[in-house]
Amino acid sequence: MSKPLQAADRSDWGTLLDAYRTLPGVADELFDSAGRVRPVWQPFLRDLAALDADALDHALARGDQYLRDAGVFFRQYGPTDSTERDWPLSHLPMLIEAGEWQNIATALMQRADVLEAAMADFYGPNRLVADGVVPARLLASNPEWLRPMVGIEPRHGHYLHFIAFDIGRGPDGKWWVLGDRTQAPSGAGFALETRMATSRSFSSLMSSTNVMRLAGFFRRFRDTLLGMRNGDGSRVAILTPGPLNDTYFEHSYIARYLGLMLVQGADLAVKDNRLMVRTVGGLQPISVLWRRLDAEWTDPLELNESSRLGTPGMIGALRSGSFTMVNALGSGALEARALMAFMPRMSEHLTGQPLAMPNIATWWCGGAGECDYVKANLERMTIDSAMSTRLPFDHGPNVVIAGKKPDGTPVDPAWIDAQGPLLAGQEIVSLSTAPALVDGKLEARPMSLRVFVARSGSGWVVMPGGFARIGHSAESADISMQRGGAVSDVWVVSDDAGPADTLLETGGGTAKRTLDATLPSTAADNLFWLGRYVERTDFKLRLLRAYHIRLAETGDGDYPLAVMLSEYLEFLGADVAATIPDNVLDDMRAALRSSGQIRDRFSTDAWNALVDLSRTTEMFATRIQPGDDAARAFSVLLRKIAGFAGLVHENMYRFTGWRFLGIGRALERAGLMMNFLRVFTDADAPEGALDLAIEVGDSIMTHRRRYAAGTSRDTVIDLLLLDDMNPRSVLNQLVSIDDHASYLPVTVEEVRMTPFQRKVLEIKTALTTAAPGEVSPDKLEQLSGDTATLSGLLADTYLR
Numbered sequence: 001m002s003k004p005l006q007a008a009d010r011s012d013w014g015t016l017l018d019a020y021r022t023l024p025g026v027a028d029e030l031f032d033s034a035g036r037v038r039p040v041w042q043p044f045l046r047d048l049a050a051l052d053a054d055a056l057d058h059a060l061a062r063g064d065q066y067l068r069d070a071g072v073f074f075r076q077y078g079p080t081d082s083t084e085r086d087w088p089l090s091h092l093p094m095l096i097e098a099g100e101w102q103n104i105a106t107a108l109m110q111r112a113d114v115l116e117a118a119m120a121d122f123y124g125p126n127r128l129v130a131d132g133v134v135p136a137r138l139l140a141s142n143p144e145w146l147r148p149m150v151g152i153e154p155r156h157g158h159y160l161h162f163i164a165f166d167i168g169r170g171p172d173g174k175w176w177v178l179g180d181r182t183q184a185p186s187g188a189g190f191a192l193e194t195r196m197a198t199s200r201s202f203s204s205l206m207s208s209t210n211v212m213r214l215a216g217f218f219r220r221f222r223d224t225l226l227g228m229r230n231g232d233g234s235r236v237a238i239l240t241p242g243p244l245n246d247t248y249f250e251h252s253y254i255a256r257y258l259g260l261m262l263v264q265g266a267d268l269a270v271k272d273n274r275l276m277v278r279t280v281g282g283l284q285p286i287s288v289l290w291r292r293l294d295a296e297w298t299d300p301l302e303l304n305e306s307s308r309l310g311t312p313g314m315i316g317a318l319r320s321g322s323f324t325m326v327n328a329l330g331s332g333a334l335e336a337r338a339l340m341a342f343m344p345r346m347s348e349h350l351t352g353q354p355l356a357m358p359n360i361a362t363w364w365c366g367g368a369g370e371c372d373y374v375k376a377n378l379e380r381m382t383i384d385s386a387m388s389t390r391l392p393f394d395h396g397p398n399v400v401i402a403g404k405k406p407d408g409t410p411v412d413p414a415w416i417d418a419q420g421p422l423l424a425g426q427e428i429v430s431l432s433t434a435p436a437l438v439d440g441k442l443e444a445r446p447m448s449l450r451v452f453v454a455r456s457g458s459g460w461v462v463m464p465g466g467f468a469r470i471g472h473s474a475e476s477a478d479i480s481m482q483r484g485g486a487v488s489d490v491w492v493v494s495d496d497a498g499p500a501d502t503l504l505e506t507g508g509g510t511a512k513r514t515l516d517a518t519l520p521s522t523a524a525d526n527l528f529w530l531g532r533y534v535e536r537t538d539f540k541l542r543l544l545r546a547y548h549i550r551l552a553e554t555g556d557g558d559y560p561l562a563v564m565l566s567e568y569l570e571f572l573g574a575d576v577a578a579t580i581p582d583n584v585l586d587d588m589r590a591a592l593r594s595s596g597q598i599r600d601r602f603s604t605d606a607w608n609a610l611v612d613l614s615r616t617t618e619m620f621a622t623r624i625q626p627g628d629d630a631a632r633a634f635s636v637l638l639r640k641i642a643g644f645a646g647l648v649h650e651n652m653y654r655f656t657g658w659r660f661l662g663i664g665r666a667l668e669r670a671g672l673m674m675n676f677l678r679v680f681t682d683a684d685a686p687e688g689a690l691d692l693a694i695e696v697g698d699s700i701m702t703h704r705r706r707y708a709a710g711t712s713r714d715t716v717i718d719l720l721l722l723d724d725m726n727p728r729s730v731l732n733q734l735v736s737i738d739d740h741a742s743y744l745p746v747t748v749e750e751v752r753m754t755p756f757q758r759k760v761l762e763i764k765t766a767l768t769t770a771a772p773g774e775v776s777p778d779k780l781e782q783l784s785g786d787t788a789t790l791s792g793l794l795a796d797t798y799l800r
Contacts, residue, residue, distance in 0.1 A: 014049035019441040027169045027432035040097040040493050047205045060091045063201035071607050072193045090486035092437040093198050094468040098494040105462035107357035108165050112453050112460050117350040119159035123150050133349045134342050144332035148302045155321045156228050159328040161455040168448040169432035177359035179391045183332035184292045188452050189250035191467045198489040211491040212464035216501035221454040222258045225288050228324050234287035237261040241293050241309050243596045251292050252599035262600040267520040270313030273320035279518045280798040281745035290326040338364040338386035338424040366421030374425035375413045378403035381425040392429040436470050446471040465490040519656040525799045526597040527657050531664025533591035538641045539672045540574050540584050542696045545634035552628035560686035579630050580621040588614045609644040659740040670733035674784040681713045690716050697728045714772040734764040756793040
């Protein structure tokens with residue numbers, strides 16, 4: 001337990017530390033070994049203690065609100081499914097003095113050099129095995145040691161470019177490495193967002209604490225990636241497994257933050273041993289690929305043949321030296337738990353120096369002496385698969401802890417003998433504790449740090465911060481997010497304010513406008529379908545509102561117009577027996593899925609507007625009653641859709657992606673309106689059908705102003721089909737599609753118009769030259785069919 005504070009100390013901290021208790025034999029980040037508050041924490045705690053309860057609550061709420069507005073989440077996996085969960089922010093930052101951080105950074109840069117040299121050896125001369133430093137069996141049995149990569153030298157000479165280290169402070173106050181992350185390290189984007197959230201909570205405290213900024217780290221790494229490009233206009237891209245991955249939000253956030261292209265395996269192709277991205281303008285070269293996908297899934301030709309996430313021929317392109325992979329395929333071999341047992345010897349052998357920061361004590365059970373040692377010290381061991389990449393505190397389903405299986409029964413030493421080389425033992429970790437804010441007071445919780453190291457033109461650079469994993473209780477050493485752990489920002493505190501570093505270089509010079517980023521075909525496809533799904537939802541909501549208005553007026557849905565409207569809704573898949581039909585909810589969910597695929601190209605405001613629309617729709621589905629209540633609810637939803645459309649129209653840059661989004665909305669609106677007019681302007685339609693058409697087309701006031709006579713088939717056709725100034729008319733949509741299409745690339749030489757553009761012009765001309773009286777039901781059906789072909793023509797030209 002910590003030593004009692006002096007009275008003067010208590011007056012400085014108020015009641016903040018009343019509940020704070022350190023643990024015997026465990027280091028603490030807030031208190032030093034003498035029981036005093038560490039100097040780096042003192043100014044921050046004084047300012048924090050000065051906040052009253054209301055001010056503190058508002059400060060924490062600002063951080064939470066920022067994360068909700070930014071849409072930050074992580075995917076939590078259950079036994080049968082996964083769910084998106086709010087980012088588990090531990091509001092109190094972890095403070096480290098700059099001098100101590102520099103020691104950490106120096107040690108980790110040395111370890112990065114050892115890992116780089118080990119990669120070069122494992123996939124080159126293999127002297128570590130030949131000289132007996134690393135057992136041949138350990139390397140050969142490692143599923144992440146990829147034989148197809150042997151002999152392939154990186155184009156720019158380096159295997160590793162971005163590494164994460166998990167570190168913890170031991171009982172003696174020194175830092176240990178708990179795990180190396182070299183495969184596809186995650187968390188840098190989350191570190192940025194955690195910093196943003198914490199700065200919203202404690203902006204004044206942060207500015208007075210001289211916290212080192214993170215932007216310079218990302219700028220240097222981005223510039224390094226851009227500097228590795230070929231001189232052929234090729235691009236840098238980030239390869240993601242897609243939205244179902246637990247760190248997809250981070251992939252899209254980093255891509256947006258750094259201005260890099262985000263691609264999935266299906267976006268890429270290999271042609272003439274060159275890595276290309278499929279874009280709406282044709283195949284374009286990629287010369288630097290930042291991989292966020294585990295190696296085995298990258299190339300189904302030479303690695304995992306069942307992969308649907310990778311790109312056939314990628315390893316062949318690497319052999320040709322046509323592009324750089326960040327990090328090199330096969331780097332996951334460095335993450336194996338058992339390899340940590342050999343890291344001290346590897347460092348001496350490869351660099352001639354001992355490790356500046358030791359890793360947690362590890363024994364590979366493939367050696368007789370090591371196996372006997374593990375069996376003799378079971379009470380001090382965590383035993384897991386030799387190839388496991390889990391951290392010591394992330395207790396998997398088959399991990400043996402202190403000689404006990406997960407069900408609490410003692411482990412049989414004979415089992416360890418039988419498994420031998422398949423197992424590795426590690427000393428049980430006693431992580432240091434750090435303060436967490438609980439109900440207005442500080443409590444000590446176990447903690448580890450994730451630190452990021454990136455390669456720059458002048459060598460390794462360490463992010464001045466990162467994030468800390470914080471345990472959910474003082475008793476539990478399991479600090480993984482999947483089991484209730486939280487994440488806090490890491491503040492590296494210097495003696496002076498330091499430079500106001502940003503992602504952009506400062507200085508003079510003429511501003512240069514960069515070219516619009518090439519749009520991958522799958523991104524264009526998702527934008528196109530996002531527009532269609534949103535418009536589909538809008539149209540069904542308008543029909544449902546019209547139905548429930550009439551239900552409210554008559555209290556009965558059995559009269560002809562109401563029956564016709566309900567049957568038409570059923571034709572569209574919307575059953576009016578449910579106040580909000582499942583089909584409408586499905587359209588909203590499909591819109592969210594499409595937008596989720598393009599988070600790197602979608603503004604936060606537009607995303608939040610869409611999420612708000614979806615949540616409100618889901619909420620209304622269980623609360624509203626038929627009739628007037630439902631009609632009012634549908635009006636609310638239509639206003640929210642209009643808000644989303646307004647954000648897209650007013651704020652979204654008019655790049656190629658905006659064109660596909662606009663084409664999707666216009667095409668869906670044109671098709672739905674033509675089908676609707678074909679039915680509701682039919683001679684056999686019941687009384688009131690024409691007025692209903694004007695209402696659904698949101699054109700009641702315009703109709704009254706434009707036509708002295710009452711509603712007729714000709715006035716409805718004129719206003720909703722042929723009027724190019726009515727934003728709800730079909731012709732207006734064709735004009736919009738034609739305008740958008742004129743900005744799309746034409747990839748075939750000497751072709752002035754694509755088949756899609758020609759068909760759009762053909763339909764637009766037919767509508768422009770038609771008179772209302774000439775538009776028969778058969779003509780409407782023909783125009784409707786012609787419009788339906790546009791989607792396939794667009795896909796054939798740009799999306800396939």
